[in-house]
Amino acid sequence: MLERLITTLLLAVALPAGAVEIKDDLGQVTQIPAPPQRIVSLLPSLTETVCELGACARLVGVDRYSNFPAQVNALPKLGGMEDTNVELIASLKPDVVLVAVSSRVSERLKALGIKVVALEPRSYKDVQRVLGIIGQVLGVDDAQRVWRHIEAGVAAAASSVPARARGVKVYYEVASGLYAAGESSFVGETLARLGAGNIIPANLGPFPKINPEYVVKANPALIMIGARGSEGLTERPGWNRIDAVKRGRICVFRTEDGDILARPGPRMAEAAQIMAKCLREKVGP
Amino acid sequence: MINIRPGLLLALLLAAGAACVLAGVLVGSTGWADLRDEGMGIILWEIRLPRSLGAWWAGALLGMAGAMSQGLFRNPLADPYLLGSASGAGLAVAVALALTGVSPQTSSLLAHIGLTGMAFVGTLLGVGLTLMLARGVEQTLRLLLAGVVVGVVLNALTGLATLWAPDILRAMQAFLLGNTGLLGWSSVTVMAACGIAALVIGLLASPALDALALGEATAASLGVRLPLLRLLLILAFALATGAAVAQTGIVAFVGLVAPHLVRSVCPTLHGRLIGLSAAAGGALLLAADVLARGLIRPQELPVGLVTALLGGLYLLVLMHRRSGSTQR
Numbered sequence: 001m002l003e004r005l006i007t008t009l010l011l012a013v014a015l016p017a018g019a020v021e022i023k024d025d026l027g028q029v030t031q032i033p034a035p036p037q038r039i040v041s042l043l044p045s046l047t048e049t050v051c052e053l054g055a056c057a058r059l060v061g062v063d064r065y066s067n068f069p070a071q072v073n074a075l076p077k078l079g080g081m082e083d084t085n086v087e088l089i090a091s092l093k094p095d096v097v098l099v100a101v102s103s104r105v106s107e108r109l110k111a112l113g114i115k116v117v118a119l120e121p122r123s124y125k126d127v128q129r130v131l132g133i134i135g136q137v138l139g140v141d142d143a144q145r146v147w148r149h150i151e152a153g154v155a156a157a158a159s160s161v162p163a164r165a166r167g168v169k170v171y172y173e174v175a176s177g178l179y180a181a182g183e184s185s186f187v188g189e190t191l192a193r194l195g196a197g198n199i200i201p202a203n204l205g206p207f208p209k210i211n212p213e214y215v216v217k218a219n220p221a222l223i224m225i226g227a228r229g230s231e232g233l234t235e236r237p238g239w240n241r242i243d244a245v246k247r248g249r250i251c252v253f254r255t256e257d258g259d260i261l262a263r264p265g266p267r268m269a270e271a272a273q274i275m276a277k278c279l280r281e282k283v284g285p
Numbered sequence: 286m287i288n289i290r291p292g293l294l295l296a297l298l299l300a301a302g303a304a305c306v307l308a309g310v311l312v313g314s315t316g317w318a319d320l321r322d323e324g325m326g327i328i329l330w331e332i333r334l335p336r337s338l339g340a341w342w343a344g345a346l347l348g349m350a351g352a353m354s355q356g357l358f359r360n361p362l363a364d365p366y367l368l369g370s371a372s373g374a375g376l377a378v379a380v381a382l383a384l385t386g387v388s389p390q391t392s393s394l395l396a397h398i399g400l401t402g403m404a405f406v407g408t409l410l411g412v413g414l415t416l417m418l419a420r421g422v423e424q425t426l427r428l429l430l431a432g433v434v435v436g437v438v439l440n441a442l443t444g445l446a447t448l449w450a451p452d453i454l455r456a457m458q459a460f461l462l463g464n465t466g467l468l469g470w471s472s473v474t475v476m477a478a479c480g481i482a483a484l485v486i487g488l489l490a491s492p493a494l495d496a497l498a499l500g501e502a503t504a505a506s507l508g509v510r511l512p513l514l515r516l517l518l519i520l521a522f523a524l525a526t527g528a529a530v531a532q533t534g535i536v537a538f539v540g541l542v543a544p545h546l547v548r549s550v551c552p553t554l555h556g557r558l559i560g561l562s563a564a565a566g567g568a569l570l571l572a573a574d575v576l577a578r579g580l581i582r583p584q585e586l587p588v589g590l591v592t593a594l595l596g597g598l599y600l601l602v603l604m605h606r607r608s609g610s611t612q613r
Contacts, residue, residue: 065451080448176400177459177534178466178585204584209459212466213313213332214583228385229456231396237469238331255385258452 020136024117025101032115035139036095042084043100045121045265047072049131050098052266053140060092068259068267090114096137121264122206124189131266146266153269157276158194165283166195171220171244176229178215179207186264190272196222196279212236219243222282223250224275226258251278287550291557294550298564302341305571309337312579331469339468339532340574340588341567342476344539346483346529348566351540352547352559353487353522356494357515358425365526365540368428368519369435372443373411374404374530378460379443383450401472401531404460408527411435412519422515425501463536463589465574472532479528484563486521490514491556498555537589539566539573542596549603569595 022030040061041047047066050059056069061076063084076092079085084105089097090112099106101120109116117137121130128147135143170191172181181187183198185206191198199218200208216238223244225233230252234245244250253261253274261271289297310333350365357363365371381403384391395403416422419431447454493514496504505511529536543566547558573591580586 064448080451175455175459177456177464177587179455179459207455208584209587211313211578211583211585213328216328216332217313226452227392228382228453231385232399235469236467237335238328241327241331262452 020139022117022133022137024133025120026106026118028118030096030115030117032096032137036115036137038092038094039138040078040089040092040094040097041066042078042081042098042103042105043120044068044259045127045263046098046100046119046130046134048263048265048267049121049134049146050138052146053131053135053138053143055138055140058138060094061089086112098134098137121186123184123186123264124268127186127264127266127268150266150269154190154193154272157269157272160273161194161196161276161279162284165279167197168222168279168283169197169199169218169220170222170224171199171215171218173223173225173229174207178210178212180210180215182206182208186268187261187271190268190275194272194276194279196275213238215239216241221247221249222279224253224278225250226253226261227255228258249282251282253278289551291551291553291561294547295561295564298561298568301568302564302571305568305575306334306337306341308575309340309571310334312575313582335470335473336465336468337571337574339473339476340465341571342473342480343465343468343529343533343536343567344543344570345563345567346476346480346525347536347540347570348543348562348564349480349484349487349559350522350525350529351542351566352544352555352562353494353518353525354540355544356491356497356555356558357518357522358429359497360429361545362541364538365522365529366535367436368432368523369411369415369439370408370523370526371411371530371535372436372439373407373409373414374527375407375457375461375535376439376443376446377403377407377410378534379446379453379457382453382456383446404534405527405531408530409523411439412523412527414439416519422512422519459587460534461589462587463534463592465533465536465570465577465588466585468532476528476532479524480563483521483525483528484560486517486524487559488556490518490521491554491559494518494555533588535589536570536573537593538596539570539592542600543569545600545603 019033022032037058038060039050039058041050041059042063044066047062048068050056051069056071059072059075061078062072064077064080066072076088078088081103086105086108089109094114096115096117097109099116099118101118106116106118119130119133121127131143131147172187174181180200182200182204183202188198199220219242221243233250239245257274260267261274310329313333347365354363354365354367355361378400381395381400385395415432415435418435419428422428447457493509493511496507496509543562544558546565547561570592573595574588577586577588577591
């Protein structure tokens with residue numbers, strides 16, 4: 001009896017309550033002994049995920065581009081992807097740093113003895129998985145609740161799209177120089193969930209640089225584009241033949257909404273609602 | 286050594302350009318087979334033909350600007366993007382993109398001028414700034430140094446703009462690697478007009494370049510009015526570069542390689558060199574454009590990457606051949 005009690009006690013000391021092993025997107029395993037109280041996030045979508053899981057107060061620093069929710073703007077800004085301020089991060093003594101997979105700073109931080117978890121959401125599936133992993137890191141029980149919330153939001157947006165707009169061929173331009181959002185990008189996934197078509201098939205990759213002539217020939221019925229780069233769209237050579245241009249079915253998204261539309265994270269439902277609104281207003285009931 | 290007469294070379298280069306125009310009209314987003322489609326006439330006339338002619342003209346502008354700047358600076362490494370032209374255009378485009386949608390006033394101003402207009406103005410501002418810093422055109426070295434300084438400073442400012450508005454990065458990349466995809470008839474007209482004007486000025490001023498090849502002192506003793514002609518040439522150079530950069534972004538290497546290509550097969554006076562370099566640059570950029578849209582259609586490669594690869598390979602071959610012939 002006593003023996004068993006001692007063993008249990010020893011075990012409890014060796015493996016403190018709440019200790020978790022995290023396998024990140026680089027396949028690296030990190031031990032997190034206790035739910036971290038000082039967190040640094042170096043990717044806007046990860047910052048948003050941490051806050052959505054109710055741990056915004058545990059953030060002690062974020063990257064330059066993290067700007068949502070508003071309260072993270074008060075935190076120290078630690079630079080961007082290429083110019084991360086390692087010294088400032090170290091001085092914040094974080095329990096864990098969340099970085100993008102492509103960030104070059106992780107090695108440096110690990111060498112300083114800081115725990116690093118590299119994550120990079122690119123698709124719906126990724127967002128769900130990243131939610132799960134960050135939930136584990138934070139010690140939050142029901143991270144998938146947030147996922148269900150996103151799913152419900154996207155589904156609500158989809159149900160607001162009128163039947164006439166289903167299957168309508170959409171061209172979504174990410175940047176001028178003609179980078180488009182293909183079916184395999186998360187933007188394309190949102191379009192598919194809204195019931196809209198996409199003129200860029202999945203085999204061209206997520207954000208291919210395409211020949212403008214391809215758009216003319218594909219003849220989309222609706223064009224979605226950010227305010228930046230939308231200038232002169234209708235005057236592009238031959239584009240006056242496109243149905244969407246002829247009938248004025250062009251949605252120019254506000255620059256302020258750019259972050260919502262461009263980040264695969266908790267605000268994907270909001271992005272879906274913006275796109276659904278475009279479908280409603282341009283293709284009509 | 287190959288040695289071709291200038292007239293023959295010009296005819297060859299123009300024929301190559303014409304062949305590339307034909308190829309450019311035939312190669313579309315889905316390959317050759319779609320010629321039978323309905324509405325194909327419009328695609329050919331409104332998209333492929335102006336795009337091909339536009340790419341040719343952009344290359345021609347860069348080629349002649351390259352020949353002018355190499356003659357002016359007596360430096361085989363000089364290219365059209367010296368004197369702050371490219372960095373000025375880049376900064377103007379970055380600022381225009383970053384300010385879009387920030388406030389209604391800036392947006393409507395930008396809508397009036399357009400990105401092309403901004404890039405053109407940026408080029409002229411960059412060159413103007415360089416001329417001011419160099420306090421005129423008297424000293425070649427000072428001009429070059431001022432151009433380098435202006436380039437570095439304006440590029441740093443462009444970097445700041447992208448830092449402030451990171452979502453313009455992709456559009457900036459398209460600009461910095463060259464983009465021939467959106468050339469229409471209006472672009473062709475603008476570039477052709479600028480090209481002809483720059484060519485005329487270049488030809489008129491070319492005797493000064495020939496004299497300059499003998500050294501500044503000799504040129505002055507020959508009675509060449511250097512300051513005036515230099516200023517004229519820099520104007521022509523800025524006009525040509527500005528028109529090309531505004532329409533197609535920064536296409537690497539064409540302006541550097543075209544004069545070398547011409548000189549290697551046909552050593553000639555500067556007047557002819559400028560004309561021949563234009564024909565060579567046009568053929569090179571258009572060939573690169575045809576490859577850029579044909580290789581992975583319906584996707585495109587940035588045309589600047591293709592010109593850099595083609596031009597770089599050619600320069601390597603040229604260097605190799607030259608060093609081989611001196612050893613013999």
